[in-house]
Amino acid sequence: MDTMSAEDSLARAQTTIQRIIASRDDRVSLVTQIAIEIGAEIIEDVIPPGHDLNSVDLSRRYKTSRTPIREALMLLEKEGLVDIPPRRRPRVLVMDLPMIREIYRTRAAILEFVSAxxxxxxxxxxxxxxxxxxxxxxxxxxxxxxxxxxxxxxAFHDLNLVVSKNLTAKRIVESLLLKTIRLRRKSLSQEGRLAASLDDHKRLVRAYRERDPRLAAALVHANHYNALRNLESSSQ
Structure with missing residues (x-):
């Protein structure tokens, strides 16, 4: 885990999308494979926010008709990665600050219960x-x-959800996962953020060992709101 190339990270993104899609439909079809590949490129910023997703170009890329492309993009719209406006070309979803705040506040609230x-x-x-x-x-x-x-x-938070045995929280957090990966990478790229995040997680595990649910919840809250403040400041 010491090093990870862009190609390795793209492969991890594909695996993550496949896992989430498989939780709803375990058949690996042409549609799901296209969704996995395009979705991973969106998560990894190979395809940037706001970029048009031309079904003609994509059908040439995948040597298929436009129908599987449209179905794959609709699948990615459900996962919060693609925006398909009426009578307009699909594009990579652009998250504004109100949406980002909503996601982080929701995720923080749920993970506070999980950590407790x-x-x-x-x-x-x-x-x-x-x-x-x-x-x-x-x-x-x-x-x-x-x-x-x-x-x-x-991986830590996936394990954290499993350990909590709170299946409802796990489903909700996983439904937000694909939307948050780009945001989390952007926040962690800010100077000093890796070390601060690591310290938060070390303290979280210590709170677990001390059987202190209030401290654990407070640490999760602080970690999420610090990340949110980073995103807010970088967007100004």
């Missing part, structure tokens, strides 16, 4: 697993590798 559950119910073995996930984050932080840190952070 983990602090109260996680087994020692589960806490060891979470600590190992933070160690992966620490190695990426030491290397200054934002992509490696991002995916280690995603």
């Amino acid at each position: 559950d983990v602090a109260e119910t996680a087994s020692p073995e589960e806490l060891d697993q979470l600590e190992a996930a933070v160690a992966d984050m620490a190695r990426a932080c030491s290397d200054g590798n934002v992509n490696a840190y991002l995916w280690a952070n995603i």
